């Protein structure tokens with residue numbers, strides 16, 4: 001009898017442990033709504049890479065609550081992620097999402113569009129942003145499939161249905177003035193920023209990486225990214241909502257992104273002037289303690305030097 005009880009207890013113990021493990025593993029990823037000003041919020045995703053748990057929401061989006069509804073800036077990477085965005089906003093306001101603005105060409109800024117389009121929510125973007133989304137969509141879908149598996153099967157690209165020509169367009173949504181501005185090429189061609197001139201707040205998308213080191217991709221343009229950053233800084237924003245990391249002041253964006261772009265362009269430019277080769281340049285610039293506080297410094301810094309060198313050399 002005693003033995004039976006013990007083995008039952010033992011089995012019960014295992015069951016509790018398994019349920020506990022399941023509950024811990026199923027503990028859902030949450031987007032962090034971070035208020036930056038009256039009725040203006042950032043939605044801060046995970047700082048590390050894309051995972052099935054975070055639905056590739058390893059970036060920062062945002063929203064503005066107006067008397068006529070919510071303006072959402074960025075839709076996430078998948079319909080599941082988009083639903084999470086909607087649920088997160090519903091914790092903050094009863095106002096429904098009325099408009100969606102796409103400022104980014106990279107997957108996690110817009111591939112959740114279909115979820116909002118199905119609800120009849122108009123999607124607004126600069127023509128340049130849409131063109132860049134179209135140019136890169138196949139790569140994004142293939143990569144999402146690799147990372148997310150099944151969840152990626154639900155992703156169907158839907159593009160803005162209110163496409164604005166030119167490099168600057170003014171919108172008035174729910175009595176909030178928003179300018180969509182293309183400040184130049186950067187992390188992705190076609191990326192734009194959403195500027196609230198009356199509030200001094202800029203949703204800077206992937207032109208600004210806070211807290212983590214930015215990544216230079218083969219299609220990023222480091223020299224133009226630096227100029228674009230300067231154009232964003234020239235707006236003199238009080239608050240910068242980045243494309244990755246937490247929102248903050250312009251000084252923070254300058255430290256985490258602007259200074260790093262300056263470093264890449266100036267140091268690599270000097271190395272090219274001095275006829276240093278790629279290996280020498282990468283080794284010489286490898287140690288940059290002023291940027292070591294940025295997450296993923298070790299993973300990205302050498303790659304960034306490398307790609308900056310190749311880009312700048314090709315343009316010489």
Ligand SMILES: [Zn+2]
Nearest residue numbers: 059106206243
């Ligand atoms: Zn991004």
